Amino acid sequence: MKKKVVLAVGAHPDDIDFGASGTIAKWAEEGANCYYLICTDGSRGSTDPKMTHKKLSRIRKKEQAEAGKVLGLKKIFFLNHTDTQLDSDFTLKKDIAKIIKMIKPSIVVTMDPTFYYSEKFNFINHTDHRSASVATMDACYPLARDRLTFPEHEEEGLSPHHVEEIWFIGFDKTNLLVDITDTFAKKIEAIAMHKSQFDDMKHVIKRVEERARYFGIVKSCKYAENFVRVELF
Numbered sequence: 001m002k003k004k005v006v007l008a009v010g011a012h013p014d015d016i017d018f019g020a021s022g023t024i025a026k027w028a029e030e031g032a033n034c035y036y037l038i039c040t041d042g043s044r045g046s047t048d049p050k051m052t053h054k055k056l057s058r059i060r061k062k063e064q065a066e067a068g069k070v071l072g073l074k075k076i077f078f079l080n081h082t083d084t085q086l087d088s089d090f091t092l093k094k095d096i097a098k099i100i101k102m103i104k105p106s107i108v109v110t111m112d113p114t115f116y117y118s119e120k121f122n123f124i125n126h127t128d129h130r131s132a133s134v135a136t137m138d139a140c141y142p143l144a145r146d147r148l149t150f151p152e153h154e155e156e157g158l159s160p161h162h163v164e165e166i167w168f169i170g171f172d173k174t175n176l177l178v179d180i181t182d183t184f185a186k187k188i189e190a191i192a193m194h195k196s197q198f199d200d201m202k203h204v205i206k207r208v209e210e211r212a213r214y215f216g217i218v219k220s221c222k223y224a225e226n227f228v229r230v231e232l233f
């Protein structure tokens with residue numbers, strides 16, 4: 001992974017830390033330049049009656065920045081769309097395509113664009129997660145690849161870019177497991193930075209550990225993360 005560029009795109013601060021930070025930290029340790037792109041301002045997820053949108057957004061960006069330091073991220077980009085109102089429209093796709101052209105990642109990580117809900121786990125995927133992942137997939141292919149899609153990018157000196165692989169963070173789909181045993185402690189430390197989101201962090205960490213251990217058994221290691229990898233030729 002030395003010198004490889006990786007871009008991980010999530011809707012909210014904490015999304016990528018839950019889904020892929022063990023793998024991201026591993027790649028960073030191996031010499032990759034890893035970036036996050038967070039599409040929303042994270043301004044809605046609070047039950048505190050005294051919390052405001054502005055204050056929460058500030059807190060969550062700070063929490064993500066602290067987690068980024070733990071993981072060895074090169075930089076975190078924020079697009080600042082309003083939390084819960086993210087649309088996978090052409091504006092969002094264009095913004096993501098622009099970042100792709102700027103940093104030229106060979107691997108883009110995002111959430112699973114096909115995941116709406118799980119009957120098995122009684123779980124509905126957040127609307128922002130769906131929007132961020134659909135927009136990211138479309139930005140990788142075909143939007144960032146083609147010269148004529150955004151002539152304004154060319155005027156800004158940005159050339160098209162071919163993303164080699166998209167890694168979708170698996171919920172109930174998997175075609176690839178990554179051994180994160182050596183970076184699991186960093187993953188937990190990164191997740192623990194998102195204090196504003198959880199009243200019972202111990203319980204959250206217990207669930208993260210159970211999931212990583214489950215995939216670890218399948219992979220024959222202690223802890224693993226699961227993905228669906230798609231190679232783009």
Ligand SMILES: [Zn+2]
Nearest residue numbers: 011012015126
């Ligand atoms: Zn989220």
